[in-house]
Amino acid sequence: KAGVTQTPRYLIKTRGQQVTLSCSPISGHRSVSWYQQTPGQGLQFLFEYFSETQRNKGNFPGRFSGRQFSNSRSEMNVSTLELGDSALYLCASRQQSTDTQYFGPGTRLTVL
Amino acid sequence: TQLLEQSPQFLSIQEGENLTVYCNSSSVFSSLQWYRQEPGEGPVLLVTVVTGGEVKKLKRLTFQFGDARKDSSLHITAAQTGDTGLYLCAAFANTGNQFYFGTGTSLTVIP
Numbered sequence: 001k002a003g004v005t006q007t008p009r010y011l012i013k014t015r016g017q018q019v020t021l022s023c024s025p026i027s028g029h030r031s032v033s034w035y036q037q038t039p040g041q042g043l044q045f046l047f048e049y050f051s052e053t054q055r056n057k058g059n060f061p062g063r064f065s066g067r068q069f070s071n072s073r074s075e076m077n078v079s080t081l082e083l084g085d086s087a088l089y090l091c092a093s094r095q096q097s098t099d100t101q102y103f104g105p106g107t108r109l110t111v112l
Numbered sequence: 113t114q115l116l117e118q119s120p121q122f123l124s125i126q127e128g129e130n131l132t133v134y135c136n137s138s139s140v141f142s143s144l145q146w147y148r149q150e151p152g153e154g155p156v157l158l159v160t161v162v163t164g165g166e167v168k169k170l171k172r173l174t175f176q177f178g179d180a181r182k183d184s185s186l187h188i189t190a191a192q193t194g195d196t197g198l199y200l201c202a203a204f205a206n207t208g209n210q211f212y213f214g215t216g217t218s219l220t221v222i223p
Contacts (some may be wrong), residue, residue, distance in 0.1 A: 042213065042215060042216055043155075043216075045211065050129045068210070098160055102157055103153045105153055
């Protein structure tokens, strides 16, 4: 079975721009979660989508948004980028039966 | 406050030595996962422990889930340079209905 895939792997943007990241979960997994990872804050939960609905949301500003499509693929959007948004953005798909998450390789976003 | 506390935060050891990493909480979990992450990559799942008192072995790695399902440990025997990485524990909590991650243990194995 193919793992979780994320595109692109690397992105460089400037302040004020917006960005869209994409994630394809493991086949059969309907839950997709997004995390932001920085050296200072560790892994922080952004949101989770299940069957095209946002099921849970972390403590991030409204500039961070997401959506999920009928094939379970998910996108995350960050608008009006700030320097502090530079981070590794990780997507994870969840196996419901064991409450286990499997991560993609991440998208490294650098905001200049 | 962190739901899952890991210790130690940093660990630097010589190749061939043994080490133990701890993951503690005051909450009870139905399962707990351990991941290893290399720089610039996503965390890779090592193991899921489900039953209180459970011990799982993965080659030189031994994982234990506490009897009360509140804590877990990861023991590495005869560490190798390839074990270098960030080790994270994680668990799903009904409170908040989300996964929580430990603070992480950064392990460096020196040849």
